Amino acid sequence: MQNAVSIYTTASNYVRNTRTGNPRIHLYSLRPSHFTEEQKVLTTTQSVSQSLDGPAVVGGETTDFSKFVISSKSIREQLPVLVGNKAVASTTPDPTFDGVIPNSSQTRVNDILRKKGLLYEVGTFGTWASAFLKGRSLADQAKGADPDKDMLNNFAEYAFNLNPNASSALKHYQVSQLATNVADGKNYLQLSFTRRIVRTEISYIVAVSDNLSTWDRTQLQVQQVGAPQSNADGITEVVTYRLLALPEVTARKFMRIEITDLAP
Numbered sequence: 145m146q147n148a149v150s151i152y153t154t155a156s157n158y159v160r161n162t163r164t165g166n167p168r169i170h171l172y173s174l175r176p177s178h179f180t181e182e183q184k185v186l187t188t189t190q191s192v193s194q195s196l197d198g199p200a201v202v203g204g205e206t207t208d209f210s211k212f213v214i215s216s217k218s219i220r221e222q223l224p225v226l227v228g229n230k231a232v233a234s235t236t237p238d239p240t241f242d243g244v245i246p247n248s249s250q251t252r253v254n255d256i257l258r259k260k261g262l263l264y265e266v267g268t269f270g271t272w273a274s275a276f277l278k279g280r281s282l283a284d285q286a287k288g289a290d291p292d293k294d295m296l297n298n299f300a301e302y303a304f305n306l307n308p309n310a311s312s313a314l315k316h317y318q319v320s321q322l323a324t325n326v327a328d329g330k331n332y333l334q335l336s337f338t339r340r341i342v343r344t345e346i347s348y349i350v351a352v353s354d355n356l357s358t359w360d361r362t363q364l365q366v367q368q369v370g371a372p373q374s375n376a377d378g379i380t381e382v383v384t385y386r387l388l389a390l391p392e393v394t395a396r397k398f399m400r401i402e403i404t405d406l407a408p
């Protein structure tokens with residue numbers, strides 16, 4: 145790479161300074177814009193060359209091509225889910241490409257693809273299913289189907305942003321624990337779950353029960369704890385709800401997350 149830069153610089157000087165013919169004229173007619181363009185290319189090439197030794201700023205982005213050289217991952221493994229020539233939003237397995245672009249994120253990758261018209265946005269169950277259930281039978285693509293037999297139907301997989309083709313466990317989208325409420329220093333039951341940031345067609349309700357047979361869906365027995373925390377995938381967030389009843393004075397309470405399809 146460094147050799148290429150040096151050879152190019154020599155060639156460039158030759159092209160600029162050599163005159164030929166009679167009357168003697170330049171080999172090419174060069175305008176000031178060509179020199180500006182050349183300088184940009186040269187600067188980029190030099191920074192790419194530096195990044196082969198470690199992190200360098202290439203085009204305003206910290207880039208480390210030395211990681212690319214030593215990466216054990218194939219380019220195929222780094223590709224997002226593709227629909228035609230578009231990449232499905234937030235499915236790049238590692239948005240830093242194994243450390244080559246250390247500051248990159250799914251949101252950044254999505255933004256870049258979107259600007260180039262190459263992003264396949266998942267805004268509805270239909271677009272999600274056409275990417276993630278592609279190749280499945282029509283029956284297996286239905287909202288109520290469960291092709292990976294993990295007891296979560298496809299609509300639930302979509303709502304919690306899970307993989308409908310690989311078995312998921314509760315912990316992948318929901319965590320419950322006793323946690324201290326700083327307001328009174330006491331421990332309460334909390335439920336945290338993953339939900340889509342854009343969720344116009346999904347309702348997520350934290351239901352409470354005393355007996356596991358009847359459920360209170362008014363949300364009057366719970367309160368949200370803090371603001372939702374965005375996930376690195378750029379399309380989901382984690383939100384936490386606290387049961388208002390104190391465990392020490394309540395016989396039994398159960399919490400669960402229920403999802404409803406608002407666009408059946």
Ligand SMILES: [Ca+2]
Pocket residue numbers: 289290291292293294295296297298301308
């Ligand atoms: Ca499933």
